[in-house]
Amino acid sequence: MNLTPAPLRMIREGRKTIELRLYDEKRKQISIGDIITFVNTEDKDDELTARVTDLYVFDTFEELYDNLPLLECGYTEDDIASASPADMELYYPKDRQKLYGVVGIKLALDVKEIKKGQSGAEVYDINGEQIFKHVMRESIGNDKFDTYTKEALLYRSLCPKTFLPEIQDIDISGDEITLVMKKYRNLERDNISSGLIQKIAAILADIHSMEVPEFLSSSGTTPDIMSDEEIKTCLDGWNSVLGEHPGAFDDSPLREISEKINEIISRHDLEDKVLSHGDFHWDNLLTDETGEIKVCDWQGVNVDGESADISFFFSRLEADGFSIDRELFLKHYSEETERKTGAVVEAKEIEWHIKASNVITTFRFWHYYLHGNPVERVREIYGKMIEDYSQISRSI
Numbered sequence: 001m002n003l004t005p006a007p008l009r010m011i012r013e014g015r016k017t018i019e020l021r022l023y024d025e026k027r028k029q030i031s032i033g034d035i036i037t038f039v040n041t042e043d044k045d046d047e048l049t050a051r052v053t054d055l056y057v058f059d060t061f062e063e064l065y066d067n068l069p070l071l072e073c074g075y076t077e078d079d080i081a082s083a084s085p086a087d088m089e090l091y092y093p094k095d096r097q098k099l100y101g102v103v104g105i106k107l108a109l110d111v112k113e114i115k116k117g118q119s120g121a122e123v124y125d126i127n128g129e130q131i132f133k134h135v136m137r138e139s140i141g142n143d144k145f146d147t148y149t150k151e152a153l154l155y156r157s158l159c160p161k162t163f164l165p166e167i168q169d170i171d172i173s174g175d176e177i178t179l180v181m182k183k184y185r186n187l188e189r190d191n192i193s194s195g196l197i198q199k200i201a202a203i204l205a206d207i208h209s210m211e212v213p214e215f216l217s218s219s220g221t222t223p224d225i226m227s228d229e230e231i232k233t234c235l236d237g238w239n240s241v242l243g244e245h246p247g248a249f250d251d252s253p254l255r256e257i258s259e260k261i262n263e264i265i266s267r268h269d270l271e272d273k274v275l276s277h278g279d280f281h282w283d284n285l286l287t288d289e290t291g292e293i294k295v296c297d298w299q300g301v302n303v304d305g306e307s308a309d310i311s312f313f314f315s316r317l318e319a320d321g322f323s324i325d326r327e328l329f330l331k332h333y334s335e336e337t338e339r340k341t342g343a344v345v346e347a348k349e350i351e352w353h354i355k356a357s358n359v360i361t362t363f364r365f366w367h368y369y370l371h372g373n374p375v376e377r378v379r380e381i382y383g384k385m386i387e388d389y390s391q392i393s394r395s396i
Contacts, residue, residue, distance in 0.1 A: 001019075001021075001036055001037070001038050001039070002038075002039050002041050003038045003039065003040065003041065003048075004040075004041050004042070005040055005041070005042055005043075005046075007019075007074050008038055008040050008046070008048060010074060011038065011048060011107060012048055012109075014109065016073065016074045017072045017106060017107055017108075018056070018068060018069075018072045018073045018074075018104045018105065018107070019104070019105040020061070020064070020073055020074070020088060020103075020104055020105075021103055022097065022100050022101075023057055023100050023101040023102055023103040024096075024100045025100075027103055030052060030055065030103075030105065031052065031055075032052055032053065032054060032055060033051070033052060033169065033180065034051070034052045034178070035051055035111055035122070035124050035132055035134060036049070036050050036051075036052060036105070036107070037049050038050065048109075049111050049112075049113055050107040050109055051107065051108045051109075051111045051124075051126060051132075052105055052106065053107065054106035055104070056068060056103065056104035057101060057102075057103050058101065058102050058103075058104075059098075059101050059102070060094075060098070060101075060102060061085040061088040061089075061092075062085040063102075064085070064102055065084075065085045068104050070083050073104065088102075110127040111124045111126055111132070112125040113125075114131075120135070120140035121133055121134065121135045121140070121148065122134040122135070125183065126180075126183075129182070129183055130180055130181065130182060131180070131181050131182075131183050132178070132179070132180050133178070133179040133181075134176075134177070134179075135148045135176065135178075136175065136176055137176070138175065145177075147299035147300065148177050149172065149177065150215070150216070150298070150299065150301050151297070151298040151299045151301065152170055152172045152177050152179060153172070153213065153215045154213065154301050155167045155170060155179070155298070156170060156172070157213040157214075157215070158210065158213065161206075161210070162206075163203050163206055163207060164294060165181045165184060165286065165296055166181060166182040167179065167180070167181050168180045168181060168182065182288075184288055184294055184296075185287050185288075186283070186285075186287075187282065187285040187286060187287050189282055189322055192324055194328060197324055197325065197328055197329050197332065198328075198332045199293055200285065200293065200329070201329050201332035201333040202333075203285075203293050203295060204280065204309055204310065204313075204333060205332075205333050205336035205337045206336070206340065207274075207275060207277060207295065207309070208274040208275060208276070208306050208309070208337065209274075209337065209340040209341045210275045212274075212275050212303055213275075216275070216301065216303055222269075223262075223265050223268075223269035224265060224269075225262050225265060225266070226261060226262055226265070226364070231258050231261060231262075234258070234363055234367060235254060235255070235258045237367030237368065238251075238254050238363070238367045238382075239251060239254065240367070240371070241370045241371060241378060241382075242378070242382070244371065244372070244378075245375045245378060248375050248378075248379070249378070249382060253386045253389065253390075256389075257359065257363055257385070258363075260389075261359075261363055263396045264356050264359060264360060264392065264396055265360055267356065267395075267396055268305070268353055268360065271305035271306070271353050272305065272306065272343075273303050273304060273305060274304070274305070274306050275301070275303065276302050276303060276306075276308050276309050277298060277300065277301060277309050278298075278299075278300025278302050278309075279297060279299065279312070280309040281312060281313055281316035281317070282313075282316065282317060282320070282322075284296050284297045305353055306350065307350050307353035307354050307357060308357070310330070310333065310354065311353075311354040311357055311358070314326060314329075326351075330347035330350055330351065331347060333345070333347075333350070334346065334347050334350075352392055355388035355389075355391055355392045356388075356392050358388050359385055359388050359389050359392065362381060362382075362384070362385040363385065366381050366385075
């Protein structure tokens, strides 16, 4: 909402807690709990965020002035004696008041905007106890909005599962999503104990054992087989990257990978499909006062092989400079999956799919990004692809 400097300053200083407006169609969309950002009419960079705690609706400002404390509506001790409903006719003529009615919007300044990530959502901390997330289609575009719709539908479908945050309010429409959840602490990773590894593995096994909600497509898909032209493009791309460092690399394994890549893709596609978080990493793990782990940010939820979440979790930790006992994690994950579903999951089979995914992704895409990189960086990526291929090639 636009607001002139004087009343904006009074709200910021706590001297005005009720904003008076015409109750037109725009204002009728406001609900208790909504977050409003006021913008200074003389300085667009000057903004103030507040939370709606109550709405006082009346037919006219005469009725409003008789019922609300005017010292909370923008008046002071200096001008309260002369306060009159006629003051509001400067902004809203009586005929418009009669047409729409009027409203007093009760405000609280217990909101702190959280600027984190590039997702485009408006996220606020409310009084250190709640997180309020607001998403508008017109602000972030159709594709991103659709991911937030999936997240909201997931919460609506599966809450109150123990691995999900406590969702206190959720509203989904075609163009807007609002969500209020309990605020949790970030999970510390300074001391990653075996017990914590076991808990995270159990959480992921719990997620993967869930029945896929109806709003997610669980229908079978065909393997993303590469055409001869695509394979040639990747092979040429990699030869070009390696050629920038004469004598540094053995390029002979590339030909074998190019010949076997579609067999790897087909074998990898046979992995059982499960409910997948799609962005399972440490920053999306929260904890409550009892130490229970909650998983947030479900915009990437999809149906995928179980190795996808595990592989991403490992790779993100390594990229951030942390390492965990992968063998121990996979052991706990396999045991928990069998306990929850009865299905026997071999840790070595998950490792095969993790390595296969890396070979596929690296062969198909990484050559686009490694041109001009130092030899050490190329060796890191290329060497890992060759190492993983050598370990999975015997069971294609």
